[in-house]
Amino acid sequence: MKRAAYQRPRAxxxxxCVAIALLGFGCDQVDVQLxxxxxxxxxxxxxxxSHKLHAGDLGIDCKYCHFGAEKSKHAGVPPVNVCMxxxxxxxxxxxxxxxxxxAYESGESIKWVRIHKLPDFVVFDHSRHVNxxxxxxxxxxxxxxxxxxxxxxxxxxxxxxxxxxxxxANPPAHLKDKNLNPSLDCSGCHH
Ligand code: HEC
Ligand code: HEC
Ligand code: HEC
Ligand code: HEC
Ligand code: HEC
Numbered sequence: 001m002k003r004a005a006y007q008r009p010r011a012x013x014x015x016x017c018v019a020i021a022l023l024g025f026g027c028d029q030v031d032v033q034l035x036x037x038x039x040x041x042x043x044x045x046x047x048x049x050s051h052k053l054h055a056g057d058l059g060i061d062c063k064y065c066h067f068g069a070e071k072s073k074h075a076g077v078p079p080v081n082v083c084m085x086x087x088x089x090x091x092x093x094x095x096x097x098x099x100x101x102x103a104y105e106s107g108e109s110i111k112w113v114r115i116h117k118l119p120d121f122v123v124f125d126h127s128r129h130v131n132x133x134x135x136x137x138x139x140x141x142x143x144x145x146x147x148x149x150x151x152x153x154x155x156x157x158x159x160x161x162x163x164x165x166x167x168x169a170n171p172p173a174h175l176k177d178k179n180l181n182p183s184l185d186c187s188g189c190h191h
Contacts, residue, residue: 037154037155037156038115038116038117038151038154038155039151039152039153039154039155040150040151041115041150041151042115042148042149042150042151043113043115044113044148045112045113045148045149046099046110046111046112046113047096047099047100047110048096049096050146050147050148051143051144051145051146051147051149052144052145052146052147053147055143055144056144056145062136062143064082065077065078065082066078068126069126069127069130069136070126070127070130070131071127072125072126072127073124073125073126073127074126075126077112079109080100080103080104080109080110081104083100084100084101084104087100087101115149115150115151116140116151116155118155121190121191122189122190123188123189123190123191124189132175132178132180133174133175133178134175139152139153140152140153141153157189160189161184163182164182164183164184165184167180167182168180168181168182168184
């Protein structure tokens with residue numbers, strides 16, 4: 001499946017939201033619901049890499065590979081040398097592992113197909129969520145059970161805003177003492 005061109009939401013609800021914002025309210029006054037964008041997007045990757053095997057069965061921590069998640073905007077996809085930490089020795093006769101060795105020796109990166117992607121006018125930062133205790137799976141689903149990654153949520157504005165509103169009003173039990181106060185202001189997510 002090819003990624004469809006970025007679709008603009010039907011005008012109605014957003015126009016209402018903008019109009020209400022101009023009157024001095026925020027999105028907390030409106031139940032925002034927008035289309036499902038790329039929910040369910042599950043492209044074929046250049047190497048048959050399995051999260052179920054690595055993050056599930058082998059129990060490798062998400063942040064061992066996605067080491068940007070705690071420190072920066074992007075969680076990032078791991079460079080080849082992270083794979084080589086093990087695959088220099090592990091299963092070197094496999095044709096899939098040979099692809100890793102080939103990339104490593106030629107100094108090229110593996111051309112993983114990007115799955116989750118917000119439009120440029122949205123501000124999103126992994127560290128601001130991960131360091132406040134929001135688990136990867138809350139947004140990405142049970143990745144540790146997936147052979148092939150599939151986008152679990154819409155990443156639409158309504159999805160972001162609804163969670164910000166819920167976590168402010170009624171945070172999950174394990175985050176109650178953190179006094180979470182995610183922003184509902186337009187400028188929190190748009191510059
Ligand atoms: C051994 C390294 C490794 C571990 C451990 C790992 N990942 Fe990944 N992850 C990758 C690679 C490589 C890709 C790119 C290929 C793919 O999409 O499968 C990826 C892709 C992803 C993507 C999709 C990125 C995109 O393009 O949008 C998400 C989300 C993700 N991982 C989350 C997780 C979570 C959550 C965990 C822990 C439960 C985890 N990963 C553990 C290596 C890893
Ligand atoms: C912490 C060690 C470790 C890291 C890091 C790691 N792997 Fe693995 N990987 C393994 C083990 C163990 C197996 C299972 C080998 C077996 O079946 O005996 C495996 C199996 C695989 C297989 C299946 C090979 C086959 O033919 O059965 C692929 C493909 C693979 N890994 C890709 C990757 C990629 C890509 C990365 C980097 C993003 C990566 N691995 C990082 C340990 C690791
Ligand atoms: C609050 C929701 C949320 C949480 C929590 C979250 N992510 Fe993401 N993730 C996203 C969104 C939204 C994107 C798309 C970001 C973009 O396009 O800038 C994304 C993108 C990614 C990507 C693609 C590359 C990148 O960095 O943009 C990877 C890999 C990823 N996430 C892994 C993780 C891992 C691992 C964790 C936990 C340590 C995690 N995410 C926690 C929402 C989340
Ligand atoms: C599962 C709930 C959840 C989802 C989904 C979510 N967020 Fe958040 N967001 C939070 C929490 C919790 C914080 C931390 C608030 C704090 O530090 O008090 C936060 C913080 C932020 C911040 C930092 C500034 C602030 O408001 O505190 C931005 C910007 C942000 N989120 C944008 C987004 C965007 C854009 C999306 C959708 C693509 C999104 N978030 C999806 C829960 C979520
Ligand atoms: C918690 C984060 C968040 C907040 C708060 C937020 N937005 Fe958004 N907004 C997004 C995300 C993510 C998108 C992109 C996905 C989509 O279009 O649904 C978006 C998309 C939009 C778009 C669509 C642009 C287009 O061309 O498709 C408009 C307009 C917009 N927002 C206006 C607003 C206004 C006005 C407010 C304040 C009332 C607001 N947003 C508050 C996250 C947020």
